[in-house]
Amino acid sequence: MKKINALLLITLLVLGWSCSAVKEADRKANKNKITTLYPEAVFDSIQAKKAIGYGKATIKGVLFTRQKGAYGIKPLMGGKVYGTNLTVSLFPVTPYFxxxxxxxxxxxxxKTYVYMSDAAxxxxxxxxxxxYGxxxxxxxxxxxxxxxxMMSATFARNGxxxxxxxxxxxxxxxxxxNKTYYKDQHERMExxxxVEKDGSVVAVNLR
Known part of the structure; x- marks a missing residue:
């Protein structure tokens, strides 16, 4: 009888530990869960195609950033780092967008990402x-x-x-x-x- 009680106790302890481990894994999974959202608006491909059609205007720009200082603020007169060999995407601003x-x-x-549809x-x-960006x-x-x-840059900081x-x-x-520290700065530049007139040239600083 004592052997049976001991086995029963061990079994209960193992089951309790297993349940606890499962709950812990579920808790961590829920804590790190990423939610993905999409707009409920209906995407109109004809409207988007028309909005991004051909014209005679030109958009010229420069992609650059500056090192962030205290409180994440970029100094206006800080040195520029140009976004070299990076992709700049242009989207037509439609009701769906x-x-x-x-x-x-x-x-x-x-923990929440908002995406547009693949079609958009x-x-x-x-x-x-x-x-030169x-x-x-x-x-x-x-x-x-x-x-x-999307731009990333590495900055040196003395400390x-x-x-x-x-x-x-x-x-x-x-x-x-004295020691030099290096810090990566990742940014989404938007x-x-x-374009108000056909044939015009629009200059842009994307920073």
Whole structure:
């Protein structure tokens, strides 16, 4: 009888541990769960195709960034880092696009991503930047557009590293040495622009 009770106790402990492990795994999974949202608006491909049709205007721009300082603010006079050999995407601003953008502004966070449909994403024009971050979209018609680029840059930062403490009759002395730190800066660069007249040239700083 004692052996049976011991086996029963061991079995209950194992089952309890298994349930606890499952609950812990579920908790971690729910904590890291990513929610994906799409606009409920209906995408009109004919409207998008018409909005991105051919014209005589030109959009010329430069993609660049500056190192963020305290509180994530970029100094106006800081040195520029140009986005080299990167893709800049141009989207026509349609009612569907506006619904996507408004949803992204209100609902996107670290655990919620807001995407446009695959069909809507196809109606865009891509341009490559050169070594100076320059890009150009030619033969554009008047209308409202949205520019987007993903850019990463590495910045060097000088600081001090603690190396130890010295003890003297007058108190303790902390020792430091100069050290260079490197920090990656990842950004989603975006901007709305408008071509008002056919044949015009629109200059853009995408930063």
């Amino acid at each position: 506006e619904a996507w953008y408004e949803m992204r502004k209100s609902k996107e966070n670290k 994403f196809r109606y865009r024009i891509d341009a490559k930047t050169d070594e 320059r890009f150009v979209f030619e033969k554009m018609k008047p209308g409202k557009y949205f520019l987007q680029a 001090q590293e603690y190396t130890g403490t010295g003890y003297t009759p007058y108190g303790n002395i902390n020792y430091y040495r 901007k709305f622009i408008e």
